[in-house]
Amino acid sequence: MLELRQFGARLGARQVLEGIDLRIGPGECVGLLGPNGAGKTTLLRAAQGLIRASGYASLAALPAAGRARAVAFVPQGREIAWPMPVAAVVALGRIPHTGAARAEDRAAVERAIARLGLEAYRDRPATALSGGEQARVLIARALAQETPLLIADEPTAGLDPAQQLAVMGLFAELAREGRSVLVSLHDLGLAARFCTRLVVLHGGRIVADGAPRAVLTPELLSGVFGIRAHLGITPEGVIFQPLERVRP
Known part of the structure; x- marks a missing residue:
């Protein structure tokens, strides 16, 4: 679904990403984790060809129309x-x-609205919704792209x-259906609970890549x-709780 090889990106004079090798498959x-400034947003945008980059990116290599379907x-x-x-x-x-004209397109829209629980809002102007509700609308728009x-x-x-739980549960469900999801997060608890794999960026490079229990080590x-945390395995899944800041 996505492959990066020796991938890098600069913002102005600063090298934000360097030597990135990443492959994401179906399911x-x-x-994507990392502290502020680690390069998460740059990686997500550059991988799609939205920012100039070096190295190979499978999505950026596609024509625009093909990328929009991928x-x-x-x-x-x-x-x-706009108040649509x-x-x-x-x-x-x-x-x-x-362009949302055929019956199958309308069906895709209705599926996306239902999966985000937006049925009661479907005819309301999107600009009249709260920020969190607008966020769910935009996630539904992406889902409708299928x-x-x-x-x-x-x-x-x-x-x-x-x-938060509903959205991450939906992403996990999409993966179980055979699709692929790459999501940047600051909430390590949500990441540990719902993601099948974690990739950690630090200093513009990938420093860890693997299952949550293997990645979220004390070190x-x-x-x-810069934190100490508790990672527990319970009958309901992985529980992660930050406990305190660790000062250098």
């Missing part, structure tokens, strides 16, 4: 500028296919706890995130 829900992107920016009905905003996700890969940049930011948490 994976991959959490990957759906939920960026950090959440603002919806929620269903019309979600229908924009069908533009790479037919691409094999979904990339989301901090999609749970600003959502209440119930919606990595201290060295990369």
Whole structure:
């Protein structure tokens, strides 16, 4: 679904990413982690050809039309500028296919609205919704695109706890259905609970890549995130709780 080889990116004079090798296959829900400034957003955007980069990126190598059918992107920016009905905003996700005109496009829109629990909002102006509700609308728009890969940049930011769990549960469900998800997160607890694999960026490079229990070691948490935390395995899954900041 996504392959990067010896991938790098600069922002102005600063080398943000260097020597990135990453491959994501079907059925994976991959959490992209790292402290502020680690290069997560740059990687997500550059991997899609939205920022100039060096090395190989499978998505960036596609023509624009093919890329739009291969990957759906939920960026950090959440603002919806026009007072369009929620269903019309979600229908924009069908533009790479037919422009939301056929019955199958309408069905895709309705599926996306249902999966985000937006049925009660479908005819309301999207600009009249709260920030968290608008975020869910934009996630639904990406779902309506029905691409094999979904990339989301901090999609749970600003959502209440119930919606954070719902969105991450949805991403995990998409992976179980055979699609691929790459999601950047600051909440390590959500990442540990819902992602099948974690990739950690630090200093513009990948410093860890693997299952949550293997990645979230005391050494990595201290060295990369500057924290001490508790990681427990329970009958309900992985429980991760930050405990204190570790001062250098």
